[in-house]
C-alpha cells in the first residue's frame with residue numbers, strides 16, 4: 001500500500017533545496033493496542049485521544065544530490081546535537097521506506113528533531129516523533145511531486161507511514177481522537193492506518209485533560225516491542241483481543257453520548273488489563289512501581305469522596321495519566337499540588353489535554 005516507484009526526481013529538472021517542519025503530538029490510548037503481527041499490524045482495534053502539549057518538532061531539510069549514488073545521506077540532530085544511535089535507527093527506517101519514497105536516495109537529508117518534554121524521562125516519545133517524521137516525508141513528497149494535495153490522502157499516507165515506524169504513532173495524525181484497526185463500530189477503519197474520530201466525540205470530551213504524573217524516569221525493563229512479542233505466547237491473548245473489540249464498541253457509544261462514567265470505567269479497566277497482560281506473560285514482568293499503586297488508590301478514593309469524574313490510564317510504564325473534564329482544572333491542579341505531587345519523581349507532572357493534532361510550522 002502507498003508504494004510508488006514513479007516518485008523519482010527528474011535529474012534534468014532538480015528541485016531547489018528546501019525544508020519542511022512539523023510539530024506532532026503524542027496520544028493516549030483509551031482502548032489499548034497490545035499485540036501485533038506482520039509489519040506493525042494490530043491484533044485489535046484501538047482508540048486514542050490526541051494530546052496537545054507533549055509533542056515532537058521535526059525539521060527535514062533536503063537538497064538534490066548532484067552525484068547520484070544508491071544510498072540515503074542523512075545528518076541527524078536530536079535537541080541540536082548529533083546522535084549516532086537515533087541516526088542509525090532513523091536511517092534504517094528511511095531505508096525501509098524507499099518503496100514508498102524512492103526519491104529519498106536522490107537527496108541529501110538533514111533531520112533536526114526534539115521533544116517538548118525532556119528526553120530520557122520514561123515518557124514514550126515514539127508516537128510524536130514517528131508521526132512528525134512521517135508528516136515531514138509526506139510534505140516532502142508533496143513539495144516535489146504534488147501527489148498529496150488532497151488532505152484526506154495526505155493524512156492517510158502520513159498515518160500509514162507513521163504506523164510503520166511505531167504502531168501507536170499512526171493515531172497522532174488526527175485532531176482530538178483517532179481509531180486504528182478495523183472495527184465494525186467505525187466505518188472506514190483499517191488495520192493499515194488510523195482514521196479520524198473527532199466526529200465521535202461529544203463536546204464534553206473535546207475539553208478533556210490528561211495530566212501525566214511522572215512516577216519514574218527510568219528506562220523500562222521490558223520495551224513495548226518485547227511486550228507486544230510476548231502477547232504471542234500469552235494464554236489470555238485471544239480473550240484479550242475479543243475484550244478490546246467489544247470495549248471499543250462500548251467506548252464509541254459512551255463518547256457519542258457524553259457518558260463520562262462509562263468512559264472512565266473503560267479507561268481504567270483497559271489500563272489495568274494492559275498491565276495484567278504483562279504480569280501474565282511468560283516471562284512475567286511488572287512495570288508499575290509502588291507509587292503507581294499508591295496513586296491509583298488515591299485517585300479512586302478522591303473520586304468516591306468528591307464524586308468528580310476523574311479517572312486514570314496507564315501506558316506501558318509506571319506513569320499515570322489523570323483524565324478529567326476541563327471544568328475541573330482548578331480543583332484537580334490544587335489536588336495534584338497538595339496530595340499527588342509528593343508521589344512523583346522530583347514532584348514532576350506534565351499538564352496535557354486533548355489537542356488539535358499536528359501542525360506544519
Ligand code: PMV
Nearest residue numbers: 029032033166167168224316
Ligand atoms: O506503538 P508501540 O509499539 O510503542 O505500542 C504502544 C502500546 C501502548 O502504548 C501500551 C498502547 C497504545 O495503544 O498506545
